[in-house]
Amino acid sequence: MNLKKQFALTLASVGLGAALIGGGTFAYFSDQEKVENTFAAGTLDLAVNPEVVFDLKNMKPGDKAKRSYKLTNNGTLAIQNVFLTSDYTITDAKGNNAEDLGKHLRVNFIYNVDNKDVIVYSDTLSEMKAKQGVARPDLLAGHTLNAKDINDIRVEIEFVENNKDQNQFQGDGVKLKWTFDATQTKGKEL
């Protein structure tokens, strides 16, 4: 057989093979590992029992309306602040009010801290209505309400006697609405 021809043929096939390998392949070795991660967010849930709506009638100077509430943390995250927003409407029975009755109603928030009654906040209703946004009072007053904790809070609303004629307010009524805004504690490293 023609040795030269045979040799040439072999070379050609080797060359073709090499060209195929060089040109079109993406074959590679690889390996994979899996890592799993879970991020679960907590819940911030304040419950106020009973619901806070005052409907004050038949009050006279010197009267005190007393209420008791339970602030319950029903969530999984600690509550740092409970900001209070106040709103009220006055029913002016005789349409004769020259003043805002809210200026004559004083509210005391009484907190039980270390078995002692402490007035954590005291203000007139008209002042409280004006305190919005960053000026809102914090009923927790620097304490933290942890998950599942319950805090008893007592409220007194007093129609302040000022030794002046307050007859303009005879027969009037106040509808007071309070909104509690609970906020989280600062972010921290976990």
Add this chain to the structure above:
Amino acid sequence: MKKWKSQFMLALAAVGVGSALVGGATFAYFSDQEVVNNTFAAGTLDLSVNKQVVYDVKNIKPGDYMVRYFTIKNSGTLDIEKVLMHSKYTVSDAKGDNGTEDFGDHLYVEFLTSDGQVILLNESLGELQRKTSNGQSPDISTLYTSLKKLPVGDEDTIAMKVIFKENGQDQNKFQGDTLSLTWNLEAFQGKGTEL
């Protein structure tokens, strides 16, 4: 007499056929053989990670952050050229109130050097997942060495910080939600070389 001649001729003829046959088809030759043995043993590309779970955090809130570490190692016989980190997650929306918002857009990942100083990467999980589906998963093997390699036997410790970023807005829709994230680390060989 005739018979002997014809017999002889028959014998000759037979020899002739035989020799013709013999002459036509034989390839008798001297030859010798040598055997050459060749072995091609493929190397192994083997990435190992020292943890199957890196983050398992509960009760997180905006502002919280978590630093965790894990180590990747080249346990094979071939150098690893790159390690792509593919990110894929699902969100379980506790109250079904997330709408079009993605919890993953509020969790940010920072890669730190082993002394916790320089931030090498700062992406939200949402961005990382989008990059993965665009085939642009980051190569975490380049973050620590200028050689861009994880040579045989080498270990790299990856330090990460995940932050639930406060954005100054109401993020209450994410209360009680869970984000489950899988990182698929894919190691690749280097270019073919002459051996």
